[in-house]
Amino acid sequence: MSSKPIALVTGGAQGIGAACGKALAADGYHVVLADVQDSVMEQAAALGGTGMICDMSDADAILAMFDKIEADLGPVSALVNNAGVAMPGDFMSYDLAAFDRVININLRGVFVALQRAAKTMLDRGIEGAIVNMSSINAVVAIPTIPAYCASKGGVNQITKAAALALAESNIRVNAVGPGSIDTEMMAGVNADPTAMARVMSRTPLKRVGTAEEIADVVAFLCSPKSSYVTGETIYVDGGRIGMNYTC
Secondary structure (H helix, E strand, C coil): CCCCCEEEEECCCCHHHHHHHHHHHHCCCEEEEEECCCCHHHHHHHCCCEEEECCCCCHHHHHHHHHHHHHHCCCEEEEEECCCCCCCCCHHHCCHHHHHHHHHHHHHHHHHHHHHHHHHHHHHCCCCEEEEECCHHHCCCCCCCHHHHHHHHHHHHHHHHHHHHHHHHCCEEEEEEECCECCHHHHHHHCCHHHHHHHHHCCCCCCCECHHHHHHHHHHHCCHHHCCCCCCEEEECCCCHHHCCCC
16 A cells, blocks of 8 residues: 555556656655556656556446555545547548547546546545546537547536535546647647647747646646635646637
8 A cells, every 4th residue: 555645647658647647746646647558657667656557448447447546555536537539530421439439538438537536535535636638629629520529528517517516525626628738649730830830820829838737737736725626627728718719
């Protein structure tokens, strides 16, 4: 069992998830990083944490992961639901199997993990924190990622519903909505000057964000400094939402 509080970060092998793990480790958590990629084991070891392989589209695998964490380390005090996929495609020919996979990972998996973490928090009287990774695409639509947009809109609403359900027990549930962030998911845009110019034209701060800038907000929401914040989605987007762009 760990002497430190436990933080679980899904999608922790790279990018925003890995940065969240580093930030939470610096705040004193024993960090569990979960991902479908084997590299998550090395990433977690570098933090002095624990790596686990888990497919966030598989509800049984998610529940088994929580059981193992609780048996080996202790209860999760902070959950960061970060795992997600985009799977772009033409709107009119978008594959239903792809749509289902995006929803299963980005929304259903978030709900399963959130609910499971909250059950133990309630049972053990833990005043925990849950942070769901949303996106500006919860409100800014892009027609080539319809499932992703729908899933992130759902994340915002499930965040509010969970926050209301758990508020009496002082379990806080919030979301973070990244804008254009310099991660592996944005590698194609970074390599295309035309695409990057389009991104900059709708970003008032005129730069992409970093994974660490997202992680800092996540860490804040997992800390006592945000003790009066629940049910919120905080957009970390360089001002893009304020421009009211649709794509």
